[in-house]
């Protein structure tokens with residue numbers, strides 16, 4: 001049997017501001033999943049990037065008194081710095097302003113949609129929210145305001161190219177219902193199916209050049225640029241060379257999973273697969289839709305002014321603490337609140353008193369009483385843990401690891417090998433060896449979640465020594 005491939009993507013983020021905890025969340029869970037798939041021996045490809053051809057970027061650059069290019073290169077540097085401090089092990093960072101890498105794919109896709117007879121010109125009348133980069137209908141609004149930003153959308157009337165999304169409603173419904181194109185979790189699958197039951201409307205796929213001056217011109221009509229979503233979604237294949245050297249595309253497409261927040265469900269489970277069907281390309285296998293991180297009771301977003309940035313937490317607690325929090329304390333499928341207070345509690349109980357303390361206790365006993373490391377199991381991962389990872393339930397996988405940590409703590413308490421060693425040395429050594437072997441299994445399970453701690457623990461176990469200082473110092 002050939003080696004299994006695993007292709008995973010994050011959304012491409014808007015570089016109109018630095019990334020906040022919400023963005024860090026999506027990228028971190030992707031990183032956890034990709035590391036898990038590497039751990040089980042699969043060949044993986046992990047794509048992320050930034051969504052640059054938008055009016056928002058032009059506006060933010062102007063506000064910062066910078067050219068668009070200067071502004072973008074600074075923000076992208078910051079994205080990459082954050083990725084490096086959070087240990088996000090991506091293979092490629094795509095930018096949609098990259099004329100060589102991205103544009104040929106977007107143009108090839110546009111031409112394929114035209115060839116399928118799915119693009120037509122019409123007058124667009126609608127309500128546009130600049131912050132969402134989205135057109136709304138009256139029924140989407142709450143008190144005549146954007147449901148996300150609570151601002152009054154702009155009334156727009158202009159000539160656009162449209163995409164025949166409506167044509168694909170039934171076939172998409174069937175593919176989602178049968179899980180040929182799987183939307184995880186079930187609640188999001190139901191949500192998109194109910195939207196489809198009401199019928200999908202054709203959508204605007206271009207904007208006048210003046211609104212997004214640095215966007216991708218529509219082939220054959222330079223007065224229009226390809227509309228943000230039609231441009232952005234194509235990144236998932238242009239990054240693999242679609243429209244250019246298609247080696248990676250042939251190897252990794254279709255994606256195993258697109259990971260997204262619930263705010264962009266419709267784009268990824270209706271518009272994108274419809275575009276792929278129109279272009280006669282295979283659909284991604286799955287879309288994982290996670291909940292949102294809430295701050296002060298609302299979705300964290302720049303325009304709402306309630307962002308928590310990861311850097312502050314990384315500086316104070318370390319990147320592994322942020323990864324721990326995001327994997328264990330944020331529900332994978334539902335919205336979760338984040339406050340600095342519950343972050344500190346989580347750190348102290350899960351890392352300082354939990355994992356860190358366990359490593360010190362076990363390895364101190366091992367160093368004192370064992371002459372070398374016991375036989376270690378390199379291959380196995382507990383079935384429930386693997387099942388949780390395979391079904392993208394990161395929080396559950398993480399809980400399973402911490403349940404095991406709790407079990408070892410309890411075992412030490414109940415068997416007290418540090419005392420037993422005085423009366424029944426053989427039995428005590430057997431217990432300590434068992435604890436070390438199980439700690440090693442825990443360290444393997446931690447590889448995707450806390451890659452640094454995992455490596456340190458494996459080293460300590462193999463060298464049969466205790467850490468010089470606690471893995472995670474307590475914070476008061």
Ligand code: MSP
Nearest residue numbers: 011012013014022026051232233260261292293300
């Ligand atoms: N550029 C588009 C995506 C195009 S993908 C072809 C976009 N960008 S975004 O920067 O606004 O948000 C991207 C993603 O960031 C969201 O889908 C979500 O995964 C993540 N998050 C943004 N805010 C979030 C929270 N408050 N909580 C959790 N994740 C959130 O939309």
